[in-house]
Amino acid sequence: MTPAVLPRKLGFPSAPKKGESDCASRNWDLLSDARASSAPRPGGIIEIEHYQNRHSVPAHRRSVMTARSEDSQPGLRPDELGEADCWELLRTTQLCRLAFTGADGFPDIRPVNHLAVDRTIYIRSAVDSKFLAVASQPRVAVEVDGVDDANFWSVVVRGVVEQVTSEAELHRVGVEHFKSWTAMPKLFVLKVTASEITGRRFPKVAHPTPPVYAVPVTETARSRHQELRGERPAPIPHFQPPSQS
Template sequence: MVMGFGGITELTADQCWQLLRSHELGRIAASAVGTVDIFPINYAVDAAPAIYFRTAPGTKLLELAINDRVAFEIDGHDEHEAWSVVVKGHAERVERQSEMDAAELLGLSPWIPTLKYRWVRIRPTEIAGRRFSLGPEPARL
């Protein structure tokens, strides 16, 4: 870990994956035709590691078909610190039955009462995270 200005600590890739595995709600940013959209998703992480989510036909799936480059982010905090993890990579539809069967074993179900039969996998190319010590703003000079 590297301590930076103002109590900011860079996380290792292993620490980032540990945080990703311990949570289940994040945001995916996708861009198509000059527009960036951000979607909340519940997700799971496999051993590869890769990030999986389920979706239905719509804007998110259409944008991923046009441009597969995405950013995925999770964050959290307690009374003493906050943290953020960002994964950049390529999103792809999971279409082979054997891969869908393996994804089903991750135990991921939709949070809302909708049918989401499309599996999407984010294959990471970059991962970065930071932990922030919380406290009052320093006195101004």
């Protein structure tokens, strides 16, 4: 029989010392008891929910694997950025990551220099594998992140990419003066027209590090996580009743 595997909390390899928080002590007791008194689950994996229920761990102390979310704690939820703020941050940066579907069908991502003008992202490019891939599968995503004095931030743009073939547009946006960081000649310009843009800001504060476990995520945990994040469940498909002729 495969022995039970004790879930190990990263950064917490030994028993808590005197004076540590009650939450840390309870977590350690929870995990230590798994080795001593409980039967192994299929595949030698111990389900954390089983022990939390058995020990009556309060809901506000339950682990991430049983749907405790940092978003439920005051001060830990990131700020959602408005569209105008997202574009302003894009205009202050020159390096982004372009995600696209490669020629082999797998996701690919490349760091590229960009220029954000009029809610459009322009990218200089050579006729390389990236250029050829997006020509055939133009749905892409662009990610930019950065840091300021008080926050970390990230902006993601999803949209459709195409080659710029208008000389007037090139002169209007000034992309011909935009220099790439690499020495390879890049004689063509791609533009990403955004269909969706989202951004988040994370404050630079010390956050408590929750435990992590090598256990499967249950449907209960998924549902609870969505509830804590305020996400609506997927609607049940429905159809109009057939018309009576």
